[in-house]
Amino acid sequence: MSEVLRAEGLTRILPGAVPVTLVRDISLSIDHGEFVMIMGPSGSGKSSLLYLLGLLDAPTAGKVWLDGRDTSAFGEDELAELRLASLGFVFQFHFLLAEFSVLDNVLLPMHRLGSLPEEGRHARARQLLADLGLADQIHRRPDQLSGGQRQRVAIARAMANDPLVIMADEPTGNLDTASSRNVRDILSDFARNRGKTVLAVTHDPDFAQAGDRLIRLVDGRIASDGDTGTPDAAGMQLPTPPP
Amino acid sequence: MRPGGFRLGLAIAATHLASRRRQTVMSLLGVMLGVAFFLAVSALMRGSERDFIERLINSQPHVMVSDEFRLPPLQPARQLHPRAAVALSNVKPSSEVRGIRGYKQKMELIAAMPGVRVAPVLSGQVILTFAGKDHGVLMNGVVPKLMSGVSDIEDKIVAGSLEALDANPNGIIIGEALIGKLGVKMGGNVTISSPGGQIRTMKIVGLFSTGATAIDEGQAYVLLKRAQAILNRPDRANRLIMQLDDPYRAREIAAEIEQRIAYRTQSWQETSENITAVLVIRNIIMYSVVSAILVVASFGIYNVISTVVMEKRRDIAILKAIGFHTDDVRRIFLFEGMAIGAMGSVVGVGFGLVLMLILGRVEITLPGTTTLVNLPLYWGFDQMVLAAAFAILSAAGAAYFPARRAAMLQPVDILRGQT
């Protein structure tokens, strides 16, 4: 297994009259095809960590490597280019463009990247949406869809440019049980069957079970990092992580 | 932005404007009115300017040689010692008959230039007397055949003709206005006395009327030969006046003539320099005023785009998170501004043309005349391009600041606030 994402000594402090430490001294390594869950109490820095790993935020200290590349010296546009081609995001609140159809929302990153010819983009977008059970909805507007459907559109959009890593911040946070399971199954299918690396933040122990690795954050630090199969997955106990 | 991305930017810009339809329409109206007024005012000002310049050109010689030099002739002592410090006191200028020496040869030289017609004039102040009433006039000695080629005096003659001077060497043509003043009639005789003491009786063979009192009451025409005799300046002319096929070449032709014959030669542009300077100032004032309308209109654009940027913060965040560059985002909002500018320009040019049509139908009587004239309008295409270009530029300028704010927005700031 080869490494796709690596962080060393990541620290992010928001400057201000009273500086706020979001995450402190986080180091981790994630391999291709891993399905990694991130859990922790509210305010423990899960989203903050995801933004740093997703190259959306710049660390105060430490570095992130994506696919072997040190991103610390990259400029804003180079980082944007990396996000476009290699990362896909799914946020807790779907963040779709309200004026565009489902299909156009999924086409957005492909148009921007422009690596596929025009017809290829359409075919791929339709295929992705069909795979996610949205074949009948492609011409609808996001506000004509249910929360679960919207989240699946966001997943399709995250997949659009065939990224190395998909990062999802509480993708099931607002969904009912059935929709949650659906989203969980889709993400694990990407990891298991399509060789994608998936990084998901969740509060839902059920959802966390789907992953094959669990990182627990407390107060902006890694409290544990290990298999999901262990009892701590349900939040019972924290085994001491191997150094 | 890559080809696909370019269209994407346009599509996003379109949805933004559509989402703020009323505000967009209002700012469109602003640009439209700005462009329309710009056009209407520009058409009027430039039309009247052209009209004015045309009158200016027609009312005076295009080029005129006068009997003086730009630099005073060098004194013999200076000619002898060009580099010495010479102080001369009590220098007596050589006195000779004033006028252009050898004017006939000089005229031949000028007449040989293509597109140039030339005529000699000898003018001098004389006193007209009739029935005990005196009136000072400037008497112009002319050659009728040549004169009609260089001025529109023939058109101004209301009784008799210029050629009548040829038939009657003692003829004189005076302004119609003088008839009443002196109580003389067409065909009557007047007495002319020159400063040199010459006195002649002349017969009125023609009357002219230009509408300008100073000319109508202050000038008279006689044969050149007669003028030379009355003024005691045989074989002299004190002005050579020219008309050109292309009046706008007057400057270069004047320079060429002056270089060849040394006498001071002025183009109509040089003579009217202070008037044309006023026109330039007038243009500056006009363009600042009509541009101000467009600047005001661009505040409307600034408003819409600022609102859209505020409202679409989430969208901007998601676009940037997905991988749109700062340039891509900036361009979306610049597009929006320029789209309003461009659409406003198109509608504005249309409305401006309607205004011009209406203005073109307005008829006025100029002070001192009784004929109805239409407002002079300039219909040139260049002013439409200028109005549209200025509108689009100021729209882009107005969009620039909100666009920059949007481009610099950090997605993580918005994500932090949301999740």
Ligand SMILES: Nc1ncnc2c1ncn2[C@@H]1O[C@H](COP(=O)(O)OP(=O)(O)OP(=O)(O)O)[C@@H](O)[C@H]1O
């Ligand atoms: N803009 C901000 N200004 C100040 N503090 C902030 C800001 N954003 C986040 N924080 C603080 O940073 C810490 C980490 O926040 P983060 O959103 O990463 O936590 P989280 O684990 O994702 O929480 P949740 O489960 O509620 O989403 C929290 O203590 C939060 O209060």
Ligand SMILES: [Mg+2]
């Ligand atoms: Mg969070």
